[in-house]
Amino acid sequence: MKTILLCLFTVVASYAQTPKSGSLADVSFMEGRWLGTFNGGPIEAAWIAPVGDNLTGFMRMMKDNKVTMYEMLIFEQTEQGPVVLVKHFKPGLIGQEEKDKSDRYRFISAKKDQALFEKEDGSIQIIYQKRGNQLVIQRGQPKDGSWAFADLFVFNKVK
DSSP states (O other): OHHHHHHHHHHHHHHHHSOOOOOGGGGGGGOEEEEEEETTEEEEEEEOOOBTTEEEEEEEEEETTEEEEEEEEEEEEETTEEEEEEEEEETTTEESSOTTOOEEEEEEEEETTEEEEEETTSSOEEEEEEETTEEEEEEEEEETTEEEEEEEEEEEEOO
């Protein structure tokens, strides 16, 4: 009987320590076209619905009617949950990261219309959140032993 209880306790303890694995369904609320402002100019974002193992999106930042930056965001499904791959481009499609590199963010958790990711080096956390008719991207940084978040981008849904 002790052996059975010990095995059961081990299985339950192991399950409790297993990190939550998410899916692309946790970020599907991002689908659509969104408009906002950033640094004195318009910013536009679009995400297409998840298909297979990915959800693909982009952002275009403008100022004085000229592009200042493009950003590609790819959410890829892995066994550990979605991973966000981000690449930035200057006008002329000049990459800011090295050719074979991208910023990588791992899935932390999700709830209805919200997903939390952390940069692989642990320096930044990003929350993607739908608030009514808005899509908000928050950036979190460590502060006094916890995470402090601030809205980075606030988009309104384009009809």
